[in-house]
Amino acid sequence: MKNESPPAAALERDIQLFTALLSEVLRAHGRKRLLVIVERLRDGFMQLRNNENPQLRARLMQRIETLDPQTLAEVIRAFSLYFGLINVAEELNAHLARMELIAAGERLWIGSFDDTVRRLKEDGLTPQQLQNLLDRLRYLPVFTAHPTEARRQVLSESFRRLFLASQDLHRLRLNDEEREDKLQEILTQIQILWKTDEVRIHKPQVSDEIRRGLYFFRESLFDAVPRVYRFLEKAIRRAYGIDCGVQVPSFIRFGSWIGGDRDGNPFVKPETTELAVRMHAELIIETYLDRVQRLNRLLSHSSTLCTPSPAFLDSLDADEEYWQEVMGQRPRRFLHEPYRRKLALMAHRLEANLARIRRRLAGGEINGLPLGYASDAAFLHDLYLIRDSLIHHGDANAAAGPLQDLIRLAETFGFHLVHLDIRQEASRHTQAVSELFTRQPGAPYYQAFNEEQRLMALSEAIAHPHPFIIDKSTLTPETRETLETFEVIARMRAEIGAPVFGQYVISMTHTARQVLEVMLLARLAGLLGLDNQGWFCTLQVSPLFETIQDLERIDQVMGTLFQDPTYRALLRASGNQQEVMLGYSDSCKDGGILASSWRLFEAQKKIMALTEEHGINCRIFHGRGGTVGRGGGPTHEAILSQPVDTVHGQIKFTEQGEVLSYRYANPETARYELTMGISGLTKVSRCLIEPVRPEHPDYLAIMDELARLGETAYRTLIYETPGFLDFFYECTPVDGIALLNIGSRPAHRQRADRSLTSIRAIPWVFGWGQARITLPAWYGIGSALEGYRSDDPERLAKLQAMYRDWPYFRALLSNTQMSLFKAEMGISRQYLKLAEEEGRAAEIFARIEAEYRRTVKQVLEVTGLESLMDETPDLRHSLARRNLYLDPLNHIQVTVLQRYRSEQDKTWQEAWLDPLLRSINAIAAGLRNTG
Template sequence: MNEISQEQTLERDVQLFTALLGEVLREHSRKRVLVIVERLRDGFMQLREQEDPELRDRLMKRIEGLDPQTLSEVIRAFNIYFGLVNTAEELNAHLARMDLISAGERLWIGSFDDTVRGFQEDGVSPENFQSLLEHLVYLPVFTAHPTESKRRTIADTFRRIFLIAQDLHRRRLNEEELEEKLQEILTQIQILWKTDEVRVHKPQVTDEIRQGLHYFRESLFEAVPSVYRFLDKAVRRVYGPNCGIKVPSFIRFGSWIGGDRDGNPFVKPETTELAVRMHAELILEEYLDRIRRLRRMLSHSSALCQPSPDFLDSLDADEDYWIETMGQSQRLFLYEPYRRKLAMMSHRLQANLDRIRARMEGRDHDGLPEGYGRDRDFLADLYLIRDSLIHHGDASAANGPLQDLIRLAESFGFHLVHLDIRQESTRHTQAVTELFARQPGSPYYQAFNEEQRLMALAEAIAHPHPFVIDKATLTAETRETLEVFEVMARMRAEIGDRVFGQYVISMTHAASHVMEAMLLARLAGLLGKDRQGWFCSLQISPLFETIEDLSHIDQVMRTLFDDPTYQALLKASGNQQEVMLGYSDSCKDGGILSASWNLYEAQKKVIALADDRGVACRLFHGRGGTVGRGGGPTHEAILSQPVDTVHGQIKFTEQGEVLSYRYANPETARYELTMGISGLIKASRCLIEPPDEERNDYLGIMDELARYGEEAYRGLVKDTEGFLDYFYECTPLDGIGLLNIGSRPSHRKKADRSLGSIRAIPWVFGWGQSRHTIPAWFSIGQAIERYRANDLERLAKLQRMYEEWPYFRALLSNTQMSLFKAEMRIARQYAQLAEDQEQAARIFDAIEEEHRRTVTQVLNVAGLRVLMEETPDLHRSLARRNIYLDPLNHIQVALLGRYRTEEDEEQREEWLDPLLRSINAIAAGMRNTG
């Protein structure tokens, strides 16, 4: 299918969905809603083509004349339109990929086919490619940061529309069948219209855990095995069926949901315990379902084939379990060995599941039968069946659903995800200070300098009985901090060693912050010294978030690596250090250019330091959904990392709306995982051959640009009088705080309107809603202009950087998208909400001028005529949304004005409903929240 016809097909789907939505509105909405929707859409489309103050005034009067209920329905219509457009785009992108695969040609950049061909064409041997694959770990981490504005119920309905529309494309339908399919889509849109997309209640942490699990149940259990199959096929196709390359299982998932307690008072020790058991419950349910299906399929008779000796031995060894524990007679499946084995496996898994559920419900589980002791025992049984099938010539039967189950078991174990625990460093300092203070004759820990603290902590960790503790006498905060480590120890014993990932310490400013957490873990028995020497089952990931923290990352890590106690503990835990980099706070702190470059430099420093100390180091990227929080396409993001810093492993957060866009549909999840993994494979080439040297002249230019960028950003955000007032008054932040999209508060401290108090997510969310999108581009224009200084040679140098350097190219590509999403004409309307209009006008003029400057400079460097010229599909996608975003933003401006000025409390509440809906709808339209 050629590009023109693909675009035509997509437009046809969008028009079909829009027409069906119109039918639903005509039949089921309040009078005039459809007319209002169409008039507003057409009017603002005219304004986009040509400014007309009289028309704008007329449209605003129309909006201001609508009652709250009608406005809510108009907003809901726009919101459903965005959901339908997203569905059409996702479906058509999937169908286009399937057409390419069917054509048998070389596939798109980022596909496994193109990636493996590239390695083979460059002369990479099968042995070297195998070596690279064996080093891989691809680890997305799901978080519950409050940026997801779509309810799961709504997502399920869009999934049904996706599948019905796929039938329209893929199946040959007669007129009657076609009519039925269209009616089915109409029915689903009607259901959407009658389902409230705004949550009535703020979600609890348990709701967020279920939301995270939803992606595994509905999508990833199908997508993950198929990703491995696609990579296997690409390897065999390119290197040959007998090349000897075996693709290991390297996809893992992490989660923060139920483990991230930094700033979230609702995540308690018992929440973490529940999260771990909910994870185990889901994966055991999936294994049970697949084992039962295999039992129906593997009906081989021992009279017609000869299972392997190892398999038959295992059946004999299981005989007691079959008769005594299961209470089965000898006769069931007596001549069907695989069914017999699978029946026992099913019983064991059910026993594991029953125990988990009993613990979740607080029931006694002592009388319940034992299941599998460890997930590796379950895997061993699966391997026995696979190898036995191959033994008697049934490799094809081993390679289908059984192999998919093996891939799932290798990837998910009995824990499903590695749950990271996160806590802020001051909580550990407070707990340690209190524990020292309770010991007779102990010095005052808070008065120690850093060197003294490290000595005191090392002595306590090595001591057989560091503290005498009466937990009842401790403050509630310290007691809870200790209980988290106790839960970790208990859950590791209950579920398995791999149930937790890292213990992340946010706001890590010193090496003692890491050692304090180590001491607290020592008290729970997670680490220490016994007769065999040091043991450690806790891995700590210090998180460096601010520009200042990033600048002294090497100092903190050097102190840790050189500390004998930490060295010993690190070695005992596998000698791998993970370091987390925070994109969000660094960007809020110093602007996109400075944050991006400081993160780049920090990675190089810490990897070089770890290499020097003989420590394996994995970087954990705390990326958000938006460019202003480190977001952007995963493939390009991985390739833009500093040379020789991605050593086969990548770990990054997947937040909020990104989860639903990447993982709600298995087709899209498979594509996103493929693009990320192929980026990891390419970026890890340094493992098998020397990497290219980085160009010092490019690094020097970036140093200069980052310095100029930070000055420009801080000049606006920190040095401009009234700037924070502008932010609070000219964005819908008051509404965002009331929107039920996450369990975490939007501010670290209530009633504190400082830059330090507001979280990075609502900071980015607010600017995005009001179409400023400042965090993602402000300062880039000034930095480039100042560096160039009308010197054509310097421009040529920047243009070469854009062509040759993936980091710089990704930076400016993401900037283009953010500049395109910014709309200064709309942002000007929000500026009119400010109380001090004179001050707001000055601030807005500075923002508008920098937007104009940044567009000009970025286009010059990229050699383009218009923004996003190199990504026409994305350009068209964003333009398609603007048709309905324009009226929505103007509606939101009117609503903010009404909500803030209405003195009657009851009437004010009436305006809140459409205001919250407008936030939801704009988030859906921009495909970004935080």
């Protein structure tokens, strides 16, 4: 402890405190001898990690095997709660360390606004150049529901209370009695957590996932977003001066797939999307109403002591009509308090908006209800009037507080909260369009056409004033539902507002024709078409390219689309911006991490060059997951590693699974994550205002070869090794993952199909992670580096230069190190006991282990490090700390899987299912980014 820095020492003290209090709870409220069992397993496996001892290992396994299901479940719960407590301690101490840096007045960490803006100033950017850059920024995280978020919302709320109580211990000056009270509060929270079941009894519905998504906005982001803007404004004033004239626009927006993503999820229906949109609107209107009412108590200025602006006074005159026509009275209150009078009317209008939304949520009619605000723009206009009027009579400081925060929220969230993307698989649209053509008398047989003929038929139908005669009663249920989805989009746009939806994402896009099929279906719902004024289009489509093959032909597909006159006209009518989504998950599952990463890199270069050639603005949508094998990793580094001159001020990416909790559950951490992402976006968008240096041609050629070698190694293992998929299904707990009630989406596209194409990328990555193999994140990298290098020292020197100089390659190998560190071949070997043919499983595992050792060796030699993660010691220490409890958990999981799979008696099998599901939850909590 002596050599640790003060922040590290404080963290260790908090962990020791939490561990001691957890022990008290286990002693008082756990099963008999539970604490003894937990400590002996923890200490025993810690000894094994330091020094292998077969006799000790046998004793520990015997102890595990003698425990009944209920006792094992409690042991697992204790380990799981320990991980939750570690997460709180680390998150809290990271926040406190940042606050100490800020208080010291020194230059802040890389990725902070302070450091980023100072660097821009030092590099010679003028205030006008900075303004030009800020005006073109758009930062757009998209929240998705995926079966990797294991934590229940009630647990998140308890951990939040624990975070705040622990923060008080650090930041408040407490006497002995107050400190004892605070410790008792922490103990109480841990006791409550111990007695709260972390495993859901029922599988969540989509509506539950929508509510879960709303939690992050209500509890964290409504606080974090305005503060992020304040931090950026302060950084600009420090670097450029208070009179520099730079204004920070509101460029953060949020998207969501929850309630809109129907690809492979049969539970997302048109009515589900309606529900999501209305729940979003209800939450944001509630928030505005609460803040307006608080402002009403704050802005108590008297007209006898100050004179509002003429524009504001004119608006009060106009409000008189609303009071009389809608409320049937003249305003009596606040006659000499103009802002309170204005805010009272604003609150009334918001209440009217809220009443209409709630009536619709309840399934009732809204006839006769007051209209309220016609749009979010009208609400914002009123807020601007108050702000400008306060500034007009010298009260700019009053305008800069809660009022400005509310303005930031309204500019960010509108009346829709998030842009809800709709996603559906391409074949569903083809099925619907084919059926519609078939039902038309004399219509050509669409399915018999080649691609060129189909494009022509679609273009003609889109331009036709009445393309189809449709009798919905004669259509298949699938086609009816597809048409109704587009009708819901049109209806909700009219009800809530145009920004309510983001993009229509077409997954598994293989051809240009599949995009025009969506446009035709949208045409039937009135979302686009040709009228007396020309083309109009209110739907923006984002084709999703997921497999290695699709990524390689992305320019061919999009090039065909951009040459189609109908599509170009629709694109221009919708704003001339094309969004293209890239899927990280399936491409990695398909061809391995190196081929996936590199094809994604190349795809971005291709699509940006193509859109520039056609005079189209382009935004890349990154379909990232939580793990490295699904495009995960630190956001700041991920953005910096994008290809040069491809991020033109805008970045859109998915935030999935447990990542939502770790990044956005606490406003303190949410502010940090948003700041790091925005600063990364700012840095890579300098290409908008100054020339950039392209990537080194040698580096690109080397990566071509590495990707080829890595893909060959990966495909040889996955596709050409007999019994490999049996190994995956038998030697990982993927069957348990499918039973865990942590997501509405099925784990397989087709239930009985155990093929690689059927299993979704998320359980694919989740399963390997649970067994501590983490294979999708690193397999093939060692073979590729070794194959390229051979024994040539010059080639090693080139790889080392790439790691040093090229952000893309550096991020790739940095993320690889984290995945290799999380892998534990000694523990993974224990899962071989689960194989039906243990000999064949051992042969496959030997190949995996050899590649693991090869990858570790090659990565260390290229990076010049002595051990993995030497450059990120805090993160390494954090992961190592979790191994104390992960090691016994994995051994428990192997035992429980054996019992569950071999048990013939259904009652006993159910008894073993409970500790199995809890072990999956616990290991997920320990590894943190599992899906």
